[in-house]
Amino acid sequence: MAIDGPAGAGKSTIARRLADALDFVLVDTGAMYRSVALAAMREGIAFTEGERVGALARGLVARHALSFERDQVLGVRVKLGGEDVSDAIRTPEIAQGASLVSAHPDVRAALLDLQRQAGEGGGVVLEGRDIGTVVFPEAEVKFFLTASPETRAKRRHDELVAKGQTTSFEQTLADVKQRDAQDEGRAHAPLRKADTAILVDSTSLSIDDTVKQMFEAVKKAS
Ligand code: C5P
Numbered sequence: 512m513a514i515d516g517p518a519g520a521g522k523s524t525i526a527r528r529l530a531d532a533l534d535f536v537l538v539d540t541g542a543m544y545r546s547v548a549l550a551a552m553r554e555g556i557a558f559t560e561g562e563r564v565g566a567l568a569r570g571l572v573a574r575h576a577l578s579f580e581r582d583q584v585l586g587v588r589v590k591l592g593g594e595d596v597s598d599a600i601r602t603p604e605i606a607q608g609a610s611l612v613s614a615h616p617d618v619r620a621a622l623l624d625l626q627r628q629a630g631e632g633g634g635v636v637l638e639g640r641d642i643g644t645v646v647f648p649e650a651e652v653k654f655f656l657t658a659s660p661e662t663r664a665k666r667r668h669d670e671l672v673a674k675g676q677t678t679s680f681e682q683t684l685a686d687v688k689q690r691d692a693q694d695e696g697r698a699h700a701p702l703r704k705a706d707t708a709i710l711v712d713s714t715s716l717s718i719d720d721t722v723k724q725m726f727e728a729v730k731k732a733s
Contacts, residue, residue, distance in 0.1 A: 515643050546596060
């Protein structure tokens, strides 16, 4: 199953709920891009240095330095070279870094194999931006989950505040809009709905109702 959509649409929570209900494995591809961004920051490589970040990503994959484990609370626990970076990758700075590094074709190519390997056996929910268009265009069920920018920013802002981070709603909204523009406007694997993906707009839906609607669509499709 492929679930794509912009930042803050509720993908992570919903993908986790669907994976649990179906007893599927959850693959959070955004966490992969975030991990590469964190590694680049630590190495002092600018997010915009495509070739260097690409080489870094290839190296991480070749050394099996990225690992993702199921976690009851977080959904996915992420390790970078054995270190738990699950919290370190969830900052606004790394979100923005992930959006920049993911625009480089070398970085995308390095992570594509990892994503295809994770999904090839089936029984997997992959969430990201290009799963239905590039990674698994033949996925059995494809969703494009979205919501208005204001709604997405409000959800994101509530999350950040709950984690004790101090940022204004206006700043969060500006970040969401900037990330949308970058993700939709890039040349390689831009964020867009696959023609055959089911559109779900969660603007005025609760998480429960969104999951219910998607679960019904899965049942109908299988
Ligand atoms: O979903 P999440 O907010 O964790 O993703 C972080 C960033 O990683 C996105 O803004 C996007 O630029 C990038 N990404 C991507 N392709 C994916 C998943 C994430 O380009 N399949």
